[in-house]
Amino acid sequence: MKIALAQINPTVGDFSGNAAKMVNFAAQARKAGCDLVVFPELATCGYPPGDLLERPDFVDANLDCLNALVDTIGDIGVVVGYVDRNPHNAGKRLFNALALFEGGRIRFRAFKRLLPTYDVFDEQRHFEPGQACELYTYQGVRLALTICEDAWNDPDIFASRIYADDPVERLAAQGADVLINISASPFHIGKRDFRLAMLARLARKYALPVVHVNQVGGNDSLVFDGTSAGFDATGGLVARARDFEEDLVVMDLRAPTAAPEAQRIHPVAPSDPDAVLAALVTGTRDYVHKCGFKQAVIGLSGGIDSALTAAVAARALGSANVATVFMPSAYTSADNYEDTAQLARNLGVAYRTMPIDTILAAFLEHLAPDFDPAAPGITEQNIQARIRGSLLMGLSNRSGALVLSTGNKSELAVGYCTLYGDMNGGLAVISDVPKTLVYEVAARFNTEQEVIPRRILEKAPSAELKPDQEDQDDLPDYAVLDAVLKGMVEEFKSAEALIAEGHDPQTVRDIFRRVALNEYKRHQAAPGIKVTSKAFGSGRRYPIAKRYRPPSQDHP
């Protein structure tokens, strides 16, 4: 049996667009001599649909989409993810479902049994877990058909398991010939390698070929890396789709390595910074386009964050679709006039200058009539950022371009950013990229020629909101800050644990305090592209009004 791994990039709710993609990929698969074409999880409606699932008309449209596909694609077997209704009178009203259809009829249905409900996933919010766990024999091959998380509960891989059930084990025990897993598994650093190693291990453990078909593309904060893959019964990688792009690869179960390797194993990003860059480009392109925009506008400061954001945008949208604006004040250094202009020239993007001094003076007349330019307080600093944010939004209103904001994860964590100022924008491109990683990713643009001017990569970071300001006057060294933040945010460590690891106690406590204090800013932040295992945003839901006082020693 020849199986096509059809790695598509659906748009949430675009039923006719998603169906057209599937019809097209099915035709390619048939042309390649395949017996079966496999699409990702929830391919009809795109993943994650969120609370659109609460709308009966949305679920109906998804069922109409499935039925239209069944009527249209008759000449090849098709496995596709969709939303089904739960006919029983108890439990959640929907299933996260899979159908296998052929010749105008649905031959088999399966319902996802393990429903991820953590981090960015909310599946128990909408879905009832499936109960059945049965093989389906198609053209003489016993298929173990599973959906994403169903394959993520092997006791040899996960020391602490979230679920008691292991659908893969149960299906393998029934004598499966191949394990097929349709998926919508988003990217974060390290996830792709973990996923491929896990699937190879399942193949070896059960001596079964494995076919994994992942969604690709960006949907809001999530970027799905694709990297769909096939493994032979020894765990050897025999087919792999590209990452961050639509792709189709074929796996022949009878002769998995017969075709030339270059046809079967497609190239993927060779390093973590490369993968992060690809995720940012894909996430930006898809967010802008799926929101119905074509162009973006970005404020350039002369710093590394806005430089990386602009470079990502130019690659994602095309230079002709990116406009930049430099908004200097009295605190802007001479270098930044040159560096921003040079960057814009290198990227081939539009560039204009809008000094903010007269607007600032008009604000200060009301807010700080006795303002001393040599020592701007927090009010005066924030107003500068808000003037720039308002100018960007004005340019957006006039041109129809989406504002991309430029803040990184380190500053968002500790609130070193201005709400309604530099946080303004429809998408925060690098808001899940820690500052130390910003440099690594930015360097990928300069491997062949100097795209980001070297001085931007080398200067000391500064907000330039008061004279001679440098980030490191207000923040710990970024290497220290990022290490503590990783421990706190990604690894859930306590302040005490991080101090015990050797970090300076005062620094650690100050970072914890600032992260907690700034929940309110992050609550109002634009969506950002998730690239780490724990991003601020929908996968991290902290209360704002809170106090974290441990019980006192003597009495409560």
Add this chain to the structure above:
Amino acid sequence: MKIALAQINPTVGDFSGNAAKMVNFAAQARKAGCDLVVFPELATCGYPPGDLLERPDFVDANLDCLNALVDTIGDIGVVVGYVDRNPHNAGKRLFNALALFEGGRIRFRAFKRLLPTYDVFDEQRHFEPGQACELYTYQGVRLALTICEDAWNDPDIFASRIYADDPVERLAAQGADVLINISASPFHIGKRDFRLAMLARLARKYALPVVHVNQVGGNDSLVFDGTSAGFDATGGLVARARDFEEDLVVMDLRAPTAAPEAQRIHPVAPSDPDAVLAALVTGTRDYVHKCGFKQAVIGLSGGIDSALTAAVAARALGSANVATVFMPSAYTSADNYEDTAQLARNLGVAYRTMPIDTILAAFLEHLAPDFDPAAPGITEQNIQARIRGSLLMGLSNRSGALVLSTGNKSELAVGYCTLYGDMNGGLAVISDVPKTLVYEVAARFNTEQEVIPRRILEKAPSAELKPDQEDQDDLPDYAVLDAVLKGMVEEFKSAEALIAEGHDPQTVRDIFRRVALNEYKRHQAAPGIKVTSKAFGSGRRYPIAKRYRPPSQDHP
């Protein structure tokens, strides 16, 4: 047995503050001759703790808090909600738990079996469902101890049930003498009456007295109304705590109506608008105080929304803690100079004027050098709102007062508001109040004397961002808009269904389009106080980048 219903207002994460409240309430209960004092669900850490539950140090602090209570309150039985760890190696790591302790020892533990995971609730994200379902006999009385949702699955009450299990039925069948339910059940319009009727019905159905103890107070978007209640075995209401305030009432199981009714049945808001007003006041007070603020600042326009917001704030925080600012432009009518000043005088709050014209001129020099004041476009309109928003934030920076934003639910739904402009603020006080209800709630301030000037209640709503602008030029009549929004947002109806009900097709489609287009604004909105069954915010999770195109008729 005499039971004290101890309705406390915990702060999330304030273990020592919450414990001190419980020690204090337990002393009151003992003084009133009670055998048992009952506290709400998760009373140690406050509800909802959100992803703080993912932090092992947070869970430890909650267990330390429980242990300190066990050591401190020895002279009365105590039922309290807390977070326990799941000792098993499969499943979520925590339980939503209840302990009964007395004399320095925990006598009984129960784990919540039904875990709400819908709307604002995320319990399956963190908790493993309890399995055991056992009575505990305390002082000869067989107690059926349940946690919130455990009592919300009666098949006579819920036609379509989310869960197969019914813990109340199972416990009643074992011969319970009383059903005790500890709870954190938030307010929305109609919920209190539904909840009380449901509890009365359970009492009648099983011929069992029922004791329900609810959390009270605001935590971020949620306001818990309290209204803890006791019912006799015929379903008669024999005890009820106040709504929206801490309170303690006593229910004597042997003689439930022996005490005078006024001691047992405390007053609650007499109507929906009264309850909404109380929810807004409590929600504002708790948000401001629990975030560590004392004062608020509000922009007054002369319209009803900012008037209601200011009146709520003055009641919640005290007039001395509220500052208002009027920011007129060339488009501001003369009436609004008078009306805002009169409102501020009536409320006894500080008032200042900051005209925005010079700042606007400075912006337009950059953005619209050929600006025509007679016909401001969207760019010029938004800039006005953003200048006001930035001035408010500047006043906040200078004074340390929290900005309260003033938008209502109707305009937030269709995006008739400016992001980074009038949406600026730490709390959006009335963002879940539809415009038609804004008038009803505002009228409650004028029952005894004219607090909100009558002209504010009577004038046509206007954003005053261009000459002679009125909301109804850009929006449907608010009565129509609110009816369609209720059908769409609260009742999940399709456009077709609302058209079939008699609404104008073009109006309905336009509202649906605008609601969908403006997800991005709401994503960046301040938290608002939930008063309807479906608020924008954490209980409604819609993707931003999406398209909703049904499959086409002919082929996909």
